[in-house]
Amino acid sequence: KQEVTQIPAALSVPEGENLVLNCSFTDSAIYNLQWFRQDPGKGLTSLLLIQSSQREQTSGRLNASLDKSSGRSTLYIAASQPGDSATYLCAVIGNQFYFGTGTSLTVIP
Amino acid sequence: DAGVIQSPRHEVTEMGQEVTLRCKPISGHNSLFWYRQTMMRGLELLIYFNNNVPIDDSGMPEDRFSAKMPNASFSTLKIQPSEPRDSAVYFCASSWTGGGEKLFFGSGTQLSVL
Numbered sequence: 544k545q546e547v548t549q550i551p552a553a554l555s556v557p558e559g560e561n562l563v564l565n566c567s568f569t570d571s572a573i574y575n576l577q578w579f580r581q582d583p584g585k586g587l588t589s590l591l592l593i594q595s596s597q598r599e600q601t602s603g604r605l606n607a608s609l610d611k612s613s614g615r616s617t618l619y620i621a622a623s624q625p626g627d628s629a630t631y632l633c634a635v636i637g638n639q640f641y642f643g644t645g646t647s648l649t650v651i652p
Numbered sequence: 653d654a655g656v657i658q659s660p661r662h663e664v665t666e667m668g669q670e671v672t673l674r675c676k677p678i679s680g681h682n683s684l685f686w687y688r689q690t691m692m693r694g695l696e697l698l699i700y701f702n703n704n705v706p707i708d709d710s711g712m713p714e715d716r717f718s719a720k721m722p723n724a725s726f727s728t729l730k731i732q733p734s735e736p737r738d739s740a741v742y743f744c745a746s747s748w749t750g751g752g753e754k755l756f757f758g759s760g761t762q763l764s765v766l
Contacts, residue, residue: 574753575754585759586743589754589755589756589757632695636753636755640697640753642695644695
């Protein structure tokens with residue numbers, strides 16, 4: 544069974560810092576990988592989808608990379624802002640969607 | 653498109669009562685997923701449908717839980733009888749398999765069983 548791990552579980556950074564969130568998975572036979580953001584009391588909002596044939600995707604200040612062979616993905620957030628504070632989850636897409644437990648990010652003004 | 657629509661947003665009920673959660677997936681999507689989220693266990697897949705057919709219900713906790721998808725635009729998750737440990741946020745999500753598998757979530761139903 545696919546297992547998805549996100550480290551760290553929580554992260555606190557001062558505003559303006561660049562940061563990296565990590566996602567690792569045990570089975571490299573995946574179709575895609577998707578990063579989500581979840582604000583407290585809200586649903587999950589899709590940030591980036593990386594196809595298995597791609598190595599990275601960018602959207603604004605966000606950049607996600609995928610290394611299938613090593614079972615890793617990273618989400619890079621440039622110039623962090625307080626509005627980036629949320630929980631970030633990665634989902635690995637094989638025969639179904641497998642979610643990590645998330646990283647809770649706090650950006651301190 | 654209005655996105656994935658779930659109702660109700662909040663449900664408070666007493667132990668032993670029947671609870672029905674509803675979901676309308678994004679039009680054109682052919683896969684639908686029901687998830688449960690708690691602080692302790694995170695996001696758990698309960699069941700998913702493809703083309704209205706249940707594909708994997710191994711995440712359904714017990715026989716008290718049942719899900720149906722009578723057509724491509726509607727699904728229900730029913731708990732009968734409900735118990736306090738069922739209290740959680742229940743999410744519905746949909747995707748179009750063959751289109752990059754991107755998953756879209758509804759806003760969730762916050763269920764409290766007293």
